[in-house]
Amino acid sequence: MHDNLDALLTALRAQFTDRLVTSDAVREHHGSGESHFPPAWPDAVVMVKSAQEVSEVLIACTKHGVPVIPFGAGSSIEGQIHAPHGGISIDLSAMDQIVSVHEADMDCTVQAGVTRQALNEHLRATGLFFPVDLGAHATLGGMAATRASGTTTVRYGSMRDLVLSMTVVMPNGEIIKTGTRARKSSAGYDLTRLMIGSEGTLGIITELTLRLFGIPEASQTAMCSFATIEDATQTVVMALQCGLALNRIELADTVQMRAINSHSKTGLPEQPTLWIELTGSTASVENDMAALESLAETALRFERAQSAEAAARLWRVRHDALYASRALRPGIKGISTDVCVPISKLPACISAILDIVATTDIQAPLVGHVGDGNFHLVLLYDPEDDAEAAQAHHINASLIEMAIDMGGTCTGEHGVGLGKKAYLPTELGPALDVMRQIKRALDPDNIMNPGKIFDL
Amino acid sequence: MHDNLDALLTALRAQFTDRLVTSDAVREHHGSGESHFPPAWPDAVVMVKSAQEVSEVLIACTKHGVPVIPFGAGSSIEGQIHAPHGGISIDLSAMDQIVSVHEADMDCTVQAGVTRQALNEHLRATGLFFPVDLGAHATLGGMAATRASGTTTVRYGSMRDLVLSMTVVMPNGEIIKTGTRARKSSAGYDLTRLMIGSEGTLGIITELTLRLFGIPEASQTAMCSFATIEDATQTVVMALQCGLALNRIELADTVQMRAINSHSKTGLPEQPTLWIELTGSTASVENDMAALESLAETALRFERAQSAEAAARLWRVRHDALYASRALRPGIKGISTDVCVPISKLPACISAILDIVATTDIQAPLVGHVGDGNFHLVLLYDPEDDAEAAQAHHINASLIEMAIDMGGTCTGEHGVGLGKKAYLPTELGPALDVMRQIKRALDPDNIMNPGKIFDL
Numbered sequence: 001m002h003d004n005l006d007a008l009l010t011a012l013r014a015q016f017t018d019r020l021v022t023s024d025a026v027r028e029h030h031g032s033g034e035s036h037f038p039p040a041w042p043d044a045v046v047m048v049k050s051a052q053e054v055s056e057v058l059i060a061c062t063k064h065g066v067p068v069i070p071f072g073a074g075s076s077i078e079g080q081i082h083a084p085h086g087g088i089s090i091d092l093s094a095m096d097q098i099v100s101v102h103e104a105d106m107d108c109t110v111q112a113g114v115t116r117q118a119l120n121e122h123l124r125a126t127g128l129f130f131p132v133d134l135g136a137h138a139t140l141g142g143m144a145a146t147r148a149s150g151t152t153t154v155r156y157g158s159m160r161d162l163v164l165s166m167t168v169v170m171p172n173g174e175i176i177k178t179g180t181r182a183r184k185s186s187a188g189y190d191l192t193r194l195m196i197g198s199e200g201t202l203g204i205i206t207e208l209t210l211r212l213f214g215i216p217e218a219s220q221t222a223m224c225s226f227a228t229i230e231d232a233t234q235t236v237v238m239a240l241q242c243g244l245a246l247n248r249i250e251l252a253d254t255v256q257m258r259a260i261n262s263h264s265k266t267g268l269p270e271q272p273t274l275w276i277e278l279t280g281s282t283a284s285v286e287n288d289m290a291a292l293e294s295l296a297e298t299a300l301r302f303e304r305a306q307s308a309e310a311a312a313r314l315w316r317v318r319h320d321a322l323y324a325s326r327a328l329r330p331g332i333k334g335i336s337t338d339v340c341v342p343i344s345k346l347p348a349c350i351s352a353i354l355d356i357v358a359t360t361d362i363q364a365p366l367v368g369h370v371g372d373g374n375f376h377l378v379l380l381y382d383p384e385d386d387a388e389a390a391q392a393h394h395i396n397a398s399l400i401e402m403a404i405d406m407g408g409t410c411t412g413e414h415g416v417g418l419g420k421k422a423y424l425p426t427e428l429g430p431a432l433d434v435m436r437q438i439k440r441a442l443d444p445d446n447i448m449n450p451g452k453i454f455d456l
Numbered sequence: 457m458h459d460n461l462d463a464l465l466t467a468l469r470a471q472f473t474d475r476l477v478t479s480d481a482v483r484e485h486h487g488s489g490e491s492h493f494p495p496a497w498p499d500a501v502v503m504v505k506s507a508q509e510v511s512e513v514l515i516a517c518t519k520h521g522v523p524v525i526p527f528g529a530g531s532s533i534e535g536q537i538h539a540p541h542g543g544i545s546i547d548l549s550a551m552d553q554i555v556s557v558h559e560a561d562m563d564c565t566v567q568a569g570v571t572r573q574a575l576n577e578h579l580r581a582t583g584l585f586f587p588v589d590l591g592a593h594a595t596l597g598g599m600a601a602t603r604a605s606g607t608t609t610v611r612y613g614s615m616r617d618l619v620l621s622m623t624v625v626m627p628n629g630e631i632i633k634t635g636t637r638a639r640k641s642s643a644g645y646d647l648t649r650l651m652i653g654s655e656g657t658l659g660i661i662t663e664l665t666l667r668l669f670g671i672p673e674a675s676q677t678a679m680c681s682f683a684t685i686e687d688a689t690q691t692v693v694m695a696l697q698c699g700l701a702l703n704r705i706e707l708a709d710t711v712q713m714r715a716i717n718s719h720s721k722t723g724l725p726e727q728p729t730l731w732i733e734l735t736g737s738t739a740s741v742e743n744d745m746a747a748l749e750s751l752a753e754t755a756l757r758f759e760r761a762q763s764a765e766a767a768a769r770l771w772r773v774r775h776d777a778l779y780a781s782r783a784l785r786p787g788i789k790g791i792s793t794d795v796c797v798p799i800s801k802l803p804a805c806i807s808a809i810l811d812i813v814a815t816t817d818i819q820a821p822l823v824g825h826v827g828d829g830n831f832h833l834v835l836l837y838d839p840e841d842d843a844e845a846a847q848a849h850h851i852n853a854s855l856i857e858m859a860i861d862m863g864g865t866c867t868g869e870h871g872v873g874l875g876k877k878a879y880l881p882t883e884l885g886p887a888l889d890v891m892r893q894i895k896r897a898l899d900p901d902n903i904m905n906p907g908k909i910f911d912l
Contacts, residue, residue, distance in 0.1 A: 102798065102800065103697075104693050104799065104800035105798040105799055105800050106696065106697065107798070127697070128697075146642055147640075147641075147642040147646070148642075149640055153639075153640060157613075157617070158640050160640075160646065160649075161613070161617055170890065174886050174889070174890075175886070176885065176886050176887040176890055177884075177885065177887060178887060179865075180860075180863055180864055180865050180883065181798045181863040181864065182796040182797060182798065182829060182830075182859075182863070182864040182865040182868065183609075183796060183798075183799070183828040183829050183830070183868075184603075184605055184609060184614050184616075184796055184828055184830065184868050184869060185603075185796060185865035185867065185868060186602055186603040186604075186653055186794075186865075186867045186868065186869055186870060186871040186872065187865045187866060187867050187872060187876065187880060187883055187884065188653070188872055188880060188884060188887075188888070188891050188909050188910070189650060189653065189654055189658075189891045189894060189909075190603070190616065190646075190649045190650060190652065190653055191887055191890060191891065193616070193646045193649030193650070194645060194646060194649070194650050194894075196646065197642055197644070197645065197646055198645055202645075213699065214696075214697045214698060214699045216699055217698075217699070237560050240562065240670070241559075241562065241583070241584075241670045242670055242673075243669070243670045243672055243673070243736065243737075244737075245736075245740070280699065280701075280740060281699075281700075281740060281743050281744060281747070282743075283739050283740060283742070283743035284701070284736060284737060284739055284740030284743065284744075286739070287737050287738075287739035287740065288737060288740075291737070338642075340638040340639060340640055340641060341638060342558060342561040342563070342637045342638065342639075343560065343561055343639070344558065344560035344561050372639040372640050373638060373639050374638075374639070374640060403638075404636075407636055407637040407638070408636055408637065408638040409635075409636050409638040409641035409642075409643045410643060411641065411642045411643050412638065412639075412640050412641060412642065413640060413642055414642060415642040416642065416643060416644055420643065424643060424644060427636065427643055428633075428643065428644060429632065429633065430630050430631070430632050431632040431633060431634055431644075431647055432644070433630070434626065434630075434632055434647060434898065435644050435645045435647065437897045437898055438645060438650075438894055438897060438898070440897065441893045441894060441896065441897030442890065442893055442894070453644050453645075454644070
């Protein structure tokens with residue numbers, strides 16, 4: 001497909017020697033990820049150690065017209081790391097240095113291959129932490145590239161909000177800094193935010209400067225069961241409006257609770273359930289937990305964790321929800337939906353899609369970041385079974401159409417990759433043309449992760 | 457200069473009749489703003505009422521190759537509304553409708569000409585508010601276009617953080633929506649953030665969907681005096697790290713405090729001073745105010761406002777600080793500097809620039825949003841006096857150079873306009889080329905507020 005591939009590989013091998021890998025196992029791993037899409041292998045993988053090396057690879061790939069796909073931990077689930085047009089997978093996982101931590105400024109600078117767990121481990125002695133909390137063991141570069149968020153967005157915001165500046169290598173090999181360490185700036189176009197969520201289609205993130213936060217003095221968790229998802233959501237709306245010190249608000253539906261009980265050997269009520277974590281000063285957490293309990297008058301059960309260990313147990317079953325879901329059909333990965341709607345629409349959206357699910361043979365446990373209006377169904381289907389696959393895709397498409405109609409988005413936090421491309425024209429309309437104009441301007445040869453987000 | 461101007465004006469007059477204005481008074485007003493730059497008049501002003509009308513004006517201006525400058529309240533201070541190349545000033549102040557308020561979703565949609573005061577007045581009965589709090593009586597469209605922030609950024613973030621979506625008219629007349637009402641999204645490039653801070657150089661914002669917040673139950677204010685700015689800053693760093701419920705943290709230096717006492721007839725200590733506002737639940741505010749008082753062990757005086765009225769009095773003198781500064785030299789506007797540095801660098805930055813000020817004849821009172829590392833000196837000089845002007849510009853340039861060296865930015869919240877263009881190459885390096893590539897792609901004829909942010 002790429003006439004010049006051999007010449008490119010020869011040039012890269014001369015420079016990178018054994019850090020250029022073309023074995024089947026490595027290529028398959030780098031072209032798979034956690035998505036339900038069949039693997040699409042890159043032609044080779046290069047293990048880089050610096051922005052300068054990334055720049056050299058991009059210059060070589062531009063010269064030879066060969067695609068480039070950035071790779072962090074391989075945990076993306078919409079096919080972001082797939083190589084449908086072949087090319088070079090640039091693996092940044094060896095760029096795992098924490099460059100600096102400025103405690104007084106509450107910021108740090110890390111290379112793109114650092115994981116959020118490694119960063120928080122490193123910060124432990126400082127009393128500071130980086131709050132974006134995903135299910136996946138992801139790299140911070142990958143989290144920025146897909147505009148990831150997770151359970152603490154309701155309090156701290158997503159990657160969009162918490163990156164001060166990045167080093168990005170542009171397709172022409174230019175290494176830019178998108179901003180400074182200043183907390184805020186009005187100095188020109190917001191290239192930091194433009195690169196966040198661009199999924200490697202405009203440039204490759206090699207370094208990030210991140211905001212950090214003090215670990216709160218106190219934390220309390222409650223788990224509450226409701227008769228309906230509407231009751232649960234209404235409680236959350238009131239808690240948000242009162243400005244309670246909410247840190248996490250997670251929802252699971254009845255099917256998900258059954259899956260959890262079965263997987264985690266728990267005896268939790270099999271009803272719509274909220275996990276709520278409050279954090280802050282001891283005084284505010286005490287006060288707000290009491291306020292929450294009186295707000296939650298429709299709760300059938302309001303269990304306040306009596307110790308840090310009890311709270312950790314409650315959160316563990318939430319964290320294991322995806323495994324509990326998959327255990328309903330061993331060997332099946334499933335599609336994870338990712339719509340996000342205005343919170344007032346959440347009960348109607350969930351109720352309507354569960355009605356559609358009920359007309360099919362698909363099991364679809366639900367968990368949600370309900371404070372943000374974002375929820376996931378895991379659609380458990382056998383990809384070898386055409387009828388089941390058609391049902392799963394029908395549920396997915398119906399849900400997305402409904403979410404967009406309700407003023408929401410097809411993807412709250414997983415990104416577009418290959419999986420959501422088909423829905424962007426409906427969601428974005430002519431704004432998609434503006435994105436294409438930007439793509440053409442910054443990557444005129446279309447070598448940067450081609451075929452992702454949109455086609456040209 | 458624009459051969460086709462007459463033809464354009466004829467076409468616009470036919471459509472807009474008396475909403476196309478060419479009187480000297482209106483053109484001067486629309487080409488002045490609050491900056492220290494001499495006015496640069498547009499050729500005409502058109503008072504628009506809808507995105508559709510903006511689209512029609514842009515199509516006509518593109519056809520005739522005539523520049524377009526958006527105008528909201530005229531409160532920008534870096535020359536953003538000036539028309540150095542002539543052209544059409546598009547006045548959006550009549551687009552002042554509040555389109556919708558979604559209380560349960562805590563968001564609203566407003567036309568670009570709505571001011572933040574008008575919005576908060578409208579919201580009064582809902583218990584919700586929009587928190588970005590500037591000195592100026594600005595429109596929300598203008599605040600987004602310049603990426604404005606103000607006193608509450610430390611708690612709620614800036615315009616960058618609080619806009620969910622916008623309607624923007626592109627140079628070719630296309631009307632796009634940059635996002636949805638979903639709280640978060642990973643659906644493609646972040647056009648919302650790209651347009652925020654683009655100062656009308658990429659498109660014209662006609663509508664904004666904004667996040668709203670519940671009015672906190674309680675609020676308390678303290679005013680504290682310190683022997684040095686370093687002591688004040690150190691107190692703020694500790695308060696930030698402890699995660700106290702800080703809503704505003706404002707700093708004034710000795711010169712500013714003298715100006716305030718003289719202007720506001722107060723007898724406040726003429727020492728570095730912090731105004732600190734805590735908001736949240738009654739319990740957390742009580743708790744955190746006590747924590748703050750014990751943290752602030754270097755404070756020479758810690759005055760806790762004993763009533764809402766007393767707090768309002770303390771904040772009134774802070775709000776009047778600019779007038780107090782200007783009253784030091786009646787008739788003189790002054791340059792307002794706007795650097796933002798990592799907070800740990802703030803004492804060194806302030807101390808070094810005050811040393812430079814002391815070598816000149818310029819009075820330069822200082823106020824700062826110290827939680828963000830952003831501060832303003834008002835450089836009071838007579839623009840007719842070449843020697844004074846040279847000193848003022850020397851202070852401004854020295855401060856910016858120092859801030860960039862310290863990892864900061866030349867502009868925290870006022871934007872670039874004409875005033876900061878000269879400093880962007882140093883601050884942004886090759887990132888400025890990426891901005892130019894985006895500008896050329898989206899505005900190939902360079903009709904959108906040409907000459908602002910950078911030259912092509």
